Amino acid sequence: MAKQVSMLKADDLSKRYEDGVLALDHLNLGVRPGEVYCLLGANGAGKTTTINLFLNFIPPTTGTCYIKGIDVTKDPLEAKKYVSFVSENVMLYGNFTARQNLEFFAKLGGKTNLAKEQYYQVMRRVSLQEKAFEQRVKTYSKGMRQKLGISIAIIKDAPAVLLDEPTAGLDPKAAEEFLEILGELKNEGKAILMSTHDIFRAKEIGDRVGIMKEGRLVMERTREELQYEDLVKIYIDYMKSEPLTA
């Protein structure tokens, strides 16, 4: 396979917060088109910080994030055209229906002038119940909300997708359905970066898996490599070992 340029790239990324905490320590990371990269780690390991840096929600202390080769801090508006975001707990406008939320965010994502049927199609694709399309989102269960979140990402049709613990709190069936959709997006050639706690699913869906500990990417394995190693054991060993900063 020819070496493709990374769609999402973190280059020597570090972040130290005002209170002195070093949340990221020289992170180097790249996600190629058609690749799913799963970021594993304990709470506070730096997964969410990484995603926040990619979205320019906070500025890096050193290093750079690139989306499609564009420096996110230098030209955020341009960079954000090429990324979709699904948060851990998708909270939308509760008084709006699913379709209204979808419509609003589609417009923000640059997709104006879509017909209602097109919205419905996307929602069907994520297996959202038909009758829920025009129901207010505040009545939705978590699973339904996450599905709506991914449909927003689908409709934007950006080449990169960032997900922050998208299956946390979902029942097994809903999580399975969610990951199926993710698989489809990967096959469409999107670059997907997903942070998660779920070791098992990470193994299933991830083309590459990275483990973060105290702000550092301490291990990275491809799917092939993981065929021969027990990810669960590796992960737990890392978690149990001595802290990196003495």
Place this chain on the structure above:
Amino acid sequence: MLKTIVRKELQENLYSYRFPLFALICFLLVPLGLYVNNLNYIKSVRDYNEQMRLADEAVASIKMQDVMAGKVSIKGFRPPALLSIFSQGFESALPRFYEFTPDGYMPGESSSGEASILSVQGKIDFVFLIQMVLSLVGLLFASDVIAGEKESGTLRAMLSNSLPRDTILVGKITGGYLALWFPFLIAFVLGVVLLLVRAFPLFVGDTQARVLSVFLAASLFMLIYFAIGSMISSSSSKTRTSLIVILLVWVSFQLVIPRVSDMIADIIYPIRTETQVSLEKSLLAKSVDTETSRELGRQYVLIYGNEVSSGRGDKETPEDVKWNAVKTEIESNARERKAHQIKQIDDAYGQEKRIRQNIATNLSLLSPSAAFARLLADVCGTGEIARRKYGEAVRDHARALDASLFSRAKRTVIALPGGHTSLSFSMQPIDVKALPKFTIAPASLAEAFKEDWASLLSLAFWLIAPFAAAYVRFLKYDVR
């Protein structure tokens, strides 16, 4: 993109409980307040006309003897201000009339005298509603403009798109404000319609312009408070926090700053009361009178010798002629002197009042609420300008009445050396029908704006500064 955000904002407000709640309050309070104040106004106009009629009758039946005996007093009434329907201002605190006597003038009771029983609870006029209720609502609805979206995570969702932050801010503030403004507009129009039903002279003179100014000022005022609320919202991460700060800000602006500024003005620059000043003036008048009668006495003796003649024949002696000339001169000098000195007291007191007023006003303008209330009162003719013009009219009228009535039929007391007093009568024809009418020169709308430039400045500041602050804060806002 901006339009999308504005539309979303409008829709969101419409679907929430806020919009119908706010619309309800608006539709209830605004037209009701206007309608009721209109009824009060109509009643006071009726009372005013009646009292004018009675006063005119009294004037028509003035007899010379009464004037000479000093028993005549004339009342000058202040017509109720049409636009007090919108802003009460000083309307009920000002005396309904002034009573003019040979010794000076005295304020009559204010209209709050009778109606006060019913006003122990306080009054609501349109300005009060805007100031107290709609400002609070504006602040509240703005409270989760930013903080709310952060709390619900939708802010992050928005910002993960190619959307500049200022577009978001402007869109949210515009949409949120419009959701408030439209019901207010409808309620206002409804109120004006109710007024027109009761023969409100909207199309007479500059009333239209003034009513429009009132509406624009109120809209601006709501925008200011919405901007302030947005600024607070973009400075905090939780709606709860911003709500509490908003309430404290509101209390400070509405209640603390305006009152404290009056108190500070009073401490820095205490002045005498009106009662004290009018006492001073009447004491002065009496002393001038006493002096005059002594002077007259001296001249009398010089001309007539020491005999006190009580009855004179029909023939005018040369002494008589001389005496009349001297008497007229002394009396007119005395009158001038008295008028001059009283004017001095008036001017000095007026100066005192103005200075103190300026201090209080300028301090209070820290609060946009105070600036708004003062500006609107002047636009409606019930504010500071109206009060000043009333005072000027009263003083002018006193002078005019003195010249055309009181000094024409005078009973002068002559204090003869030796302790006797004698009376001298001077009579000049009085044309009762030609007595000057009490009029107050109205202030034009342009005058009101010119004088209240400081209020306009304060309002402009409070519009621009919060927006700028909100902008700056939001640009750095932590959306995580």
Place this chain on the structure above:
Amino acid sequence: MTWTIARKEIIANLLSYKFFIVILLTTLLLFTSFFVLYKDYKGRLADYELVRAKPGEPIAVLPPNPLSIFAKGLDEAMTRSFEISRTGIDVFAGQKSGNIIFAFFPTPDFVYIVKVVLSLVALLFGFDQVSREKESGVLRLMLSNSVSRAKILTGKWLGNFLSLSVPFLLMTFLGFALINLDPGVGFPVSSIGRFFILILTALVYIALFLSLGILVSALTRRAASSLVILLLIWAVTVFVVPNLGTLVARQIVDVPSVKALSEKQDQLWTREVLQMEIERRAKNDRGTGDLVKKHFETINRELNQMEEDYRNKFDRLVRLSKNINRLSPAASFVYATTELAGTGIGEESRLKEDVLRYKDSVLSNLERGEKQVPAFAYRYRTVGQVLSQGGLFDLVWLVFFNILFFAMGYVAFVRYDVR
């Protein structure tokens, strides 16, 4: 257990910055009010010395009421000077210190501050009592222990009430004491008792709003929504309803205008004078003295009748408007406190009656040819009289609101979904 919870509330309040800002603001407002109204009182007292009736002058004028520093009420109207003359009573503006005239924003008195600001503050303390703790999950933790919901609610109420009332009482008493230091302010001994009852009323009023805040908190899931709802209730209760009654009553009870009254008076004069002329002609100008006297008596009697009718109508208007206004506890509060202070509607109308009686005695003295002009003396009602003439009703009404809101809050909390 209740006290443990109450203690927790007090400490939590003391540790929060919101508490201190609120206390600061309230202190500022209260002391501003005390100071300004105290100075105003001194000014009006000085004015009174200038306009008071000198012996022999038929003038009825009251000195300013020292308790008006706290409850302005109708004191300004009551301290006008009423001059008795043959033609009736001339009312003059009386004492006005420079302060009151020039204040575009009239200084709020203690009653106003409690009515508007302290009610808001109480709401601020109550609104998130339940919803905040639910949102943070603390409520579930508390309820996983063996403690009844009733105790939790009572503890919260008690803790917050103490947090509110102790600083409030301190500031108020301090203000009162400071003012008392001035020998020029004559607080009669009886006014100390009145002041205490006034403070008590204020406490009941504040407690009522605290209960209301907690009630709404227990009815909503989000703290933010409870605040918005409460603020709207507050605005309507404190500003709108107390005026509503007056507006409605005005439409129902028709009080004749000045024009209608003067027309009636004109008609009366015309009628009697004509009659007198006719009778005089019939009698050939003899015995006119008695005739004149008879007709003047008729005129006087009917004039008095007209005045009494007017007053009765007005009283009905006032009563009706009071009763409608009382739908709002804020209105009840104002009525109760102003009556206690002696600046209320009841006191004012009693004063008016006394002035009328004075006028009658002055005029009848004049008739009899007596040189002596009686002096006007007015005695304020006692506390007992105030209470029996409606004051007690307002107090009880406020307590009723308290009980109602607390009970409703209890029911709501018991059914509250803590998940």
